Amino acid sequence: MGQLRGLQFRIFTPNGIMRIDSSALRSLSVIPPLPGSSSGSAGVYARSDRARSASSLVQMLDVCCTPAGSRLLREWLVQPSTDVNVIEWRLDCVEGLLREPTALAFIRSRDCLRGVVDFSRIRAGMHCQSCSLPDLIELY
Numbered sequence: 001m002g003q004l005r006g007l008q009f010r011i012f013t014p015n016g017i018m019r020i021d022s023s024a025l026r027s028l029s030v031i032p033p034l035p036g037s038s039s040g041s042a043g044v045y046a047r048s049d050r051a052r053s054a055s056s057l058v059q060m061l062d063v064c065c066t067p068a069g070s071r072l073l074r075e076w077l078v079q080p081s082t083d084v085n086v087i088e089w090r091l092d093c094v095e096g097l098l099r100e101p102t103a104l105a106f107i108r109s110r111d112c113l114r115g116v117v118d119f120s121r122i123r124a125g126m127h128c129q130s131c132s133l134p135d136l137i138e139l140y
Contacts, residue, residue, distance in 0.1 A: 016083035031075055032056040065110045068118045 021076055025031045032055050054060035058077055064070040097104045106112055117138050125131035 016081055016086065017028040018082050019079065025078060029055070031074075032059060042082075065107075065113045066116060066118065068116070068120055069113075070109045073122060 002119060020028075020030075022031070026033055058074050061077070062070050062073055064073055076090075081090075097107070119139075122131060122135045125135055
């Protein structure tokens, strides 16, 4: 142990995100359990129907209007930011939406998301050379 004196340990977080392995994410119920495994302590607390049917934090919180939104939410929960500025920006966005009920209602109505192109899905399709003509037209 004497050889370790003077060493300093730091948490290494590339690109300002926290890396959490899949077993820890499942143990913390951030992501759903593997098929066939128990879902933990379901039914212990009185929760809403949505929360009762969800077996993970991702499933409980995902009320996104688009698949791209669902993917982003999952990414943020699975690899949370360690950058204080990013965290504060996200909190400011939530606070702003809560302060402006008309803006929140507009977003919840999904009208603002009509016609939004799913660039991530199309880019992945292009990368795998499985992009369809309707996808390319959607980009245009």
